[in-house]
Amino acid sequence: MKIGLRILLGYFLIVGLAAWFLLNVFVQEVKPGARSTLEAAMNDTAQLLAQLVAEDVKQGATDPTLLARIAAASRNSDYRITITDEKGIVLFDSAGKAVGQDYSRWNDVYLTLRGKYGARMTSEVPRDYGSLGMYVAAPVRDGERIIGVLTVTKPISSVQGFIERSQRKILKWGIVLLGLSLLIGVAITWRMASTVNKLMVFVEDVQAGRKAVMPKLGSSEISTLGHALEAMRAKLEGKDYVETLMHTLTHELKSPIAAIQATAELLEEDMPPEQRRQFLSTIQAQNARQRDLIDKLLALVRVEKQQRIDDAAPLDVAGLLQDVAGDFQARLNARQLHLVLDADSALQLRGDALLLRQALGNLLDNAIGFAPPGSTVTMAAQRSDGHVEIKVCDAGPGIPAYAEARLFERFYSLPRPDGAKSTGLGLPFVREVAALHGGSAQVVNGEGGGCRAALLLPLHAERIASA
Known part of the structure; x- marks a missing residue:
């Protein structure tokens, strides 16, 4: 598994688990938080109303006007209010359902009569969550003595809509944040993986002995590692x-x-x-x-030792061939050789003019050395599948089978017809120049005899219309 995918999966796992836990906690906390807030408000209401009805409960009667106001307030606020005596018998019920019933065993009344905090959640219809209500009680006192209990009841369904809306909003924004986190993670992972891949390509090129230029890796630790590898490689x-x-x-x-x-x-x-x-x-x-x-x-x-061309410029291929031919005109005349140039005047490429001139000069020097006196040597350039192919052909004896695989070895050379011995460095130089330009060099026997040497160079500039 590639390192970029590993980083992305690790990041996704960490962010996903963290998001799941956080969302789960927040969503689950909405319901008890809303209920806690509701219970606090109901407790304040119960305490206030208990003080208002204390004198009436003490006298064994209730003020009809006061109870009417309480009943009206409870209807407007979804509250249900019940008042019991010190035995837990219901004296007043704003819903008009439980007057005279014994509530002494319900937790809200039972605990409050004993001086404790009384509250409960009960469904009026068993197993019906929609009828679930919260009951919060407050003691009705005569001095320090508890003479009754006032219970405020509110259906949970009245706040259920708020709870569900809050949960949906938390989930929505949680998912949005999770998506943004993942996008950021993908961007960071892609950047890191891209940097690592550049370094890996560089290392593979170095290992294979190819021309390798240290890529731009930014200012991260990976860049430091890359420069360390480059320095070590150079040494x-x-x-x-x-x-x-x-x-x-x-x-x-x-x-x-x-x-x-x-x-x-x-x-x-x-x-x-x-x-x-x-x-x-x-x-x-x-x-x-x-x-x-x-x-x-x-x-x-x-x-x-050169890894890249720093001053590449547009080159006129036909002009380049003419310059090379001029360099060797004296030798051509001495050997009575006829040089034919064949290149489109509009064909251009980008490169180092001096290096390419030297490389083509080496190929032409070999052709002159092996061509029979009075024969023809051809230098031609043509476009071929996005490349410029420059060929130097002679009518010499060709390449022996035993030498075909060794032509580009340093110091390896074949004896020339005139008995002269070359340095064996010309073709290695040609191969290195071709590699610097992102191309290749080839020397093979011609189809009709002789030898054909070729440079295949990337065509960085399109054909241009001649003036």
Whole structure:
């Protein structure tokens, strides 16, 4: 399971459980809270009325005018008021139902006559919640002596609508808050998962040896981790790279150094001027080979360590091919080769002009070295499925089967028809430049013979109309 999904599920579980408990508590507290408020109001009413009727109950009679006012007040407020004597016999009932009945066993009357707080909830019709009423009693006193009980009754159904409305409102806003919390959770999780995924892609690219640029990870702990991984990668790769580079460079320089040393020793002997000039030419050639090797190796090192192109710009592909052709015109003439350029003048791409010029120069240099004198070399560019494909084709002997898989290895080269030996760094350089531009390089045998080298580069700019 992906880390983003784990975070989202964990967040959803925590928020969901918290919301369920809170909503459950609030909803369940509405009913007792409303009843507690109602009971307090009824108790105040009962205490006040008990004081008003105390003198009448003491004299064994009740003032009809007072009772009429009490009865009218109870009808207007959904209250039912009963008054009992000290034995619990009902003296007055605003509903006119229970006069003369014995209420001494009901909790409200029973507890109040004994100096305690008396209240109860009872349904007038058994098991009928709609007839449930709350009974709150207050003592009718003659000094310190309790001479009766006044009970105020109110049906629960009168506040049930308020309770249900409050519960619905709490549930509604609770669900809204839960939804907002989940949306916030999804946004935070998506951001975290996106950041982690960027870091994972970077790590996978590094592990696979591909060009990898440290992504923007914000200012979180994940960003700190990413920069730490980047620094560690740079140190480890730098150490391994230097060790490999020094080993291969030492191996490649052994031959020219040995040749120069042997030739220099021979020059110490007496020899004809013509032979001396030949040996000096050998020294100069080997020295030039060393210089070429070092220059190309340094160029390869720079492009291999480079992870991205910082100054990409729009490039005219046809113009780029013409520039490369101009760089090698002298060599083409020396080999009596005819160069054909075929590129749409409106075809453009974005990239580093210098690197692409060097890469195409390496491909053209190989084509010139392997093409038979007097033959034709072709450089062509065309659009292919959202890419620009630049091909360099020659009519040379082609690639032997044993060398096809090793062409892009550093320092690996094939002997040229004229006996010259290349550095074996040109094609690795081409491959790195292609990778920097998000593309690829390929060298294969041509369908009609010879060799076909190609750069496949993403087309970042659409064709534009020629002026």
